[in-house]
Amino acid sequence: MLYRLTESDKAMLNRRTALKQSALLAATPLATLENLAPLKGRIQHSVCRWCYGQMPLDSFCKQVKAIGLKAIDLVGEADWPTLKKHGLTCSMTNGAEISLTKGFNDPTYHDELVRRYEDLIPKAAAQGYKQVVCFSGNQNSLTDEEGIRNMVTGIKRLLPMAERAGITLVLEMLNSRVDHKRYQADTTEWGVAVCNRLGDHPHFKLLYDIYHMQIMEGDLIRTIQKHQKHISHYHTGGNPGRNEINQTQEIYYPAIMKALVAIGFKGYVAQEFIPKSKNPMASLREAIQICDV
DSSP: OOOOOHHHHHHHHHHEEEEEEEHHHHHHHHHTTSSOOOOOSSSSSBBBBBGGEEEEEEEEHHHHHTTTTEEEEEEEEHHHHHHHHTOOOEEEEEEOOOOOSSOOTTTGGGHHHHHHHHHHHHHHHHHOOOEEEOOOOOOOOOOOOHHHHHHHHHTTTTHHHHHHHOEEEEEEEEOOOTSSSTTTTTSSHHHHHHHHHTTTOOTTEEEEEHHHHHHOOOOOHHHHHTTTEEEEEEEOOOOOTTOOOOOOOOHHHHHHHHHHHTTTTSSSEEEOOOOOOOOHHHHHHHHHHHHHO
């Protein structure tokens, strides 16, 4: 009897093939990894600088370019000249925030935050950068409604300047269960509520961190599809642990990347995992190949 593969069987075989390829990539010497196929161009890849902070930025830039990336995430003003030297852009700038715990949900910090962002926004725009990250801060004694209302009040003060400069302020959502206890913008719905109160302003968007949102709410692809107009940037990370995004963790990144391609997402996907391997750049190369669907 001829056995016909079901769609479920095919999916399982495809997944096994992908996992075997990931394992091979992890074991491949660095010199061989540098000869991997050119990137397909359907995903705009980036990488977060802080995950490779032990590596001098000049050397990191050279290796990032060798992989085929054109951007690095979360680079402050002091390091922009090094990116420019290597022909790289900053896909998400930082440096205007006070901290992750002291953000726009607390009016106590509004004047200081506005001063900081008004200083950074024109400088980022002068470099041709398009996005600046911002944070809600910790919830403390605030209700969700109070936090949303306060954040809207603070962000409204910056939107006219951001619009003139061509800069988008991007709110990062973080998990409050494992890594950032009491952080208020810990679900997609909270971030979307801020967007809605701002009239879905084109210069305010969300940073959807796949690792953080897997912990808080799961249902990743459906959420991405539902709220695609509010999301301008993505971060990766393996769960649990925020390490490599290969077969050692639970999120199947090829399917998520294919979903981004399907909705026509044109922004950046930045790798934000903390490498555990003895060769961090090999881990980065592996992650880019996994996501380059």
